[in-house]
Amino acid sequence: MSVEAKPFDESVWQVVKGIKVGRVMSYGDVARVAGFPRRARMVARAMGRSPELLPWHRVVRSNLTIAFEAGSEPYLKQEKLLLDEGVKIVKGKIVAITSDKGRELDDVLWGPESN
DNA sequence: AAGTTGACCAAAT
């Protein structure tokens, strides 16, 4: 049988794979960039279906907090993965990576070079 | 088969 993945899943995987080390994107951002705006809730599921390991820990809530229940195993695991690659977290809140507001998304996807 | 849930979110209140 074929293991044909849905377009949504494929797009989500590609976007997540594109998130650079030390940076994060929200579920909503991933969905929108993947071409499926408003499907933030489906992103987590799509990642779980990925055949290969994704930098899933770089996907967080739009308010820059980790989506798992604070203190839970999964939460601590994700927090560690982020800390280990240089992401700063203050009181459960991820510190903004760049000071230029508005270019967060582009930086995450294409890098801070262009401009 | 019908109702609930969830690694969510932006806008409205």
Add this chain to the structure above:
DNA sequence: TATTTGGCCAACT
């Protein structure tokens, strides 16, 4: 600043 509301929809009860 905090809580509610409506949208999304596949997986699970």
